[in-house]
Amino acid sequence: MKKTRMLTPGPTPLPENVRLSLAKDMIHHRKPEFKKILQDVQKGLQYLFGTQEPVLILSSSGTGAMVAAVNNLFSPGETVVVVEAGKFGERWTEIARERGLKVVRLEVEWGEAVEINKLSDVLEKFKSIKGVLIQASETSTGVLHPIQEVANLCQKKGIISVVDGISAVGISPCPMDKWGIDCLLTGSQKGLMLPPGLAFISLSKKALEKVKTIKQRGFYFDLLKEHASILKCQTAYTSSINLLVGLQESLRYFRECGLKNIYKKQKALTEMVREGVKLIGLELLALKDYTWGLTAVKMPAGLDASKVLSILKEKYGYVLAGGQGPLKGKIIRIGHMGYVDYVDLAGCLYALQKSFVQAGGVSGARNFIERAMDIYFKTLEES
Amino acid sequence: MKKTRMLTPGPTPLPENVRLSLAKDMIHHRKPEFKKILQDVQKGLQYLFGTQEPVLILSSSGTGAMVAAVNNLFSPGETVVVVEAGKFGERWTEIARERGLKVVRLEVEWGEAVEINKLSDVLEKFKSIKGVLIQASETSTGVLHPIQEVANLCQKKGIISVVDGISAVGISPCPMDKWGIDCLLTGSQKGLMLPPGLAFISLSKKALEKVKTIKQRGFYFDLLKEHASILKCQTAYTSSINLLVGLQESLRYFRECGLKNIYKKQKALTEMVREGVKLIGLELLALKDYTWGLTAVKMPAGLDASKVLSILKEKYGYVLAGGQGPLKGKIIRIGHMGYVDYVDLAGCLYALQKSFVQAGGVSGARNFIERAMDIYFKTLEES
Structure with missing residues (x-):
């Protein structure tokens, strides 16, 4: 299953x-x-x-x-x-x-x-x-x-x-x-x-x-x-x-x-993903002014994002999006808006790291899922 | 119920x-x-x-x-x-x-x-x-x-x-x-x-x-x-x-x-409704070139269709449509397209006659539902 x-x-x-x-x-x-x-x-x-x-x-x-x-x-x-x-x-x-x-x-x-x-x-x-x-x-x-x-x-x-x-x-x-x-x-x-x-x-x-x-x-x-x-x-x-x-x-x-609580959840999910992505050793596309419903992750030069996306889908069951226009093949977009919670994202971070490595990327990150999840709850509490 | x-x-x-x-x-x-x-x-x-x-x-x-x-x-x-x-x-x-x-x-x-x-x-x-x-x-x-x-x-x-x-x-x-x-x-x-x-x-x-x-x-x-x-x-x-x-x-x-069988059903439903409406003593709007998905029924002068529609809905559970533009208040449109069968329509004919009479119309029709239903099967067989 x-x-x-x-x-x-x-x-x-x-x-x-x-x-x-x-x-x-x-x-x-x-x-x-x-x-x-x-x-x-x-x-x-x-x-x-x-x-x-x-x-x-x-x-x-x-x-x-x-x-x-x-x-x-x-x-x-x-x-x-x-x-x-x-x-x-x-x-x-x-x-x-x-x-x-x-x-x-x-x-x-x-x-x-x-x-x-x-x-x-x-x-x-x-x-x-x-x-x-x-x-x-x-x-x-x-x-x-x-x-x-x-x-x-x-x-x-x-x-x-x-x-x-x-x-x-x-x-x-x-x-x-x-x-x-x-x-x-x-x-x-x-x-x-x-x-x-x-x-x-x-x-x-x-x-x-x-x-x-x-x-x-x-x-x-x-x-x-x-x-x-x-x-x-x-x-x-x-x-x-x-x-x-x-x-x-x-x-x-x-x-x-209440809208405020939904925004809080969105903000906390965003911080969680960003933390996880950084711990995996990947770069974020939007460094400063980032939205709360999706996170765009850069692939290292030479690594085709579509390869990672395909493993994410086939092996781990995660359907994510690639880049559009000039960013095609260069980024992966993780959607975390609407009916998505922190556990969905925890699995996604795991799958992202594994797929990235299997596609030829390098990441020796450990404990990144727990740390990302901690950020989720910390952000919720602080906001 | x-x-x-x-x-x-x-x-x-x-x-x-x-x-x-x-x-x-x-x-x-x-x-x-x-x-x-x-x-x-x-x-x-x-x-x-x-x-x-x-x-x-x-x-x-x-x-x-x-x-x-x-x-x-x-x-x-x-x-x-x-x-x-x-x-x-x-x-x-x-x-x-x-x-x-x-x-x-x-x-x-x-x-x-x-x-x-x-x-x-x-x-x-x-x-x-x-x-x-x-x-x-x-x-x-x-x-x-x-x-x-x-x-x-x-x-x-x-x-x-x-x-x-x-x-x-x-x-x-x-x-x-x-x-x-x-x-x-x-x-x-x-x-x-x-x-x-x-x-x-x-x-x-x-x-x-x-x-x-x-x-x-x-x-x-x-x-x-x-x-x-x-x-x-x-x-x-x-x-x-x-x-x-x-x-x-x-x-x-x-x-x-098969499209042909669906058209047959639509034609048969249409003939059934038209027969029933005529037996009730009501007039059809389209006498010659009529469509197979709906039937427009004229109300006698002085009888507001909306009154009949309201009884149809409240007492009998049938939601039908009225007229538009110059026909507003003057006709009732019975839809019989798509997921509708002859039993749905049999009840509709009953409800139409009763609602019409209760709204002040005159109809002494008897046995019209069976006769209309017979027309349905006769049309199906003949086509």
Whole structure:
């Protein structure tokens, strides 16, 4: 017996109560029973996003919500700055260009967070910039950008901050209203412990006013239509009903545990993995500003990460992710968001060291699992 | 004890094996296990669509696939004709206008199918027309349009036929290649017996060539990107994984039963409901060209359908749908597609008559349930 353990940075494993709720028979999306679920889910999403504004529900992947944000907030010809620090930063650029926006790319070394001064300089230089597109957590590198400062800067400049919170919301703090974020979005398959297929997006009052000025926002991703619908406890089109039933379960968990405790767990898991990886003798990609839902581990030059990944899967049952773009073959990404605990990670550290050595790497580490586990509990207690 | 029976024209009830498969734990969408599922699903979808072309998979509602069809097949400024015979015909018009197309509306009385001569006349009159947008089955009225003839006509004229098969595919014959349909699409929550959240769309070679000439097809609904992905057993973005696992189950059922037998069952259920409704003394909305997945029943003038629907639900446990747009309050729609059998419908006929009388209608029908059930088996045997 060898259980498969999927520790990828999304999708993430599903808790049993969520899985069972996904198996429920269909209900109709225009009937009172479903409206009650939407109403309950709405409260949970507002708590999760830290906002008083409605959180709109889209039946799409997270990329759909990114497209919705760009097409509803900006008109062709407008200028935006994209913080490009990885694959998902690049995706912002692609989406913005498809929309016909002028894109100022603020390129950041993959593995590093944007420096707020550099963003400030760009905003000074290009006065026509109408918004900043950024990730809270860049899933391709495991970097956490300074969103509070970015939102703050945008507020001062009177421009729109658009934050892809796909691997951040429900994982590390990103309170929309408190930080003054204008548009925050996420997907269902990361911190929320659901299958992919739903995306969530919320707009500040300022952002909503801007959306009202935009023509040709798109038919499927029309945030004004969704905004009007959600106020009536509906979605504009037929939504992914069983995922919404699952979402109700998952959000109940967030409310019962409390966001703060979930963040604590995420932080402690992150410190545990980082400690373990260092003890194994491997290097971390993100040294300073690291996200709390995944950890990117560098492979030594000449050692193909895919070889390690393959042993991890075949021999130890651990499904991890490799690198994307220029990092393909060079890193391993350990996902530890959502329904993942310290024991899942302890086994993962063991499997990582063994697979690394079997793939030709050198590591004589001993006692690293216990020491990493100790860090988990120490971090929990200290926070 | 009173079981709730949902007989709406989508979403539809889910078979147990589908529901249990939806509860499976997550797998990763870029790993071999998932690719195998996609490969298997692809064969099943091609069988369902009656096509040799790839069937593209979108994570969205059916409306998303309608948007994808319009935005990928036509450029702003091009002219299309829309067959508007109900709410979903109107939706084609809205989507086409949002895309900036010139729309020639061919309005058809709600409850009737388009006459092929009238469509032919329109195509003669407006030489600039590049495509026809139509429903196979108009879900708001229960009408079946003559798709084979429409596709044929489009072939002759060298224009693109775009068929919304949302309440037709897997319910009544609509073989894409045989009939020469250029673009056929459907959603997961009708004949396919799945929750909503997935949409499927396939393009003829001619249609694919046209897509290649279109700029700004959209970022999320980019059919060229999806076409390239599916050839590698992938989807362009993270897809609704658990729905795809459920789809594999549902398509297995189609292959095991055989499409012809499923159509037979659908036809027999339709004749059963129509017979029962007539015996109750109620009128059918679609007299001639009726679809096989739902039946729209007229309420006598002065009797509000919502009153009947409410009794059906509260007293008898039957969840049916009302009318949309101008038919609101005037009709009841009985869904009998997907995981619905003749016993479900027998109870529905009983409940319909009783609820109708309790809401103030007059019906002295007797023995109508047996006679309707007899029609079911007679139709099955004769077909």
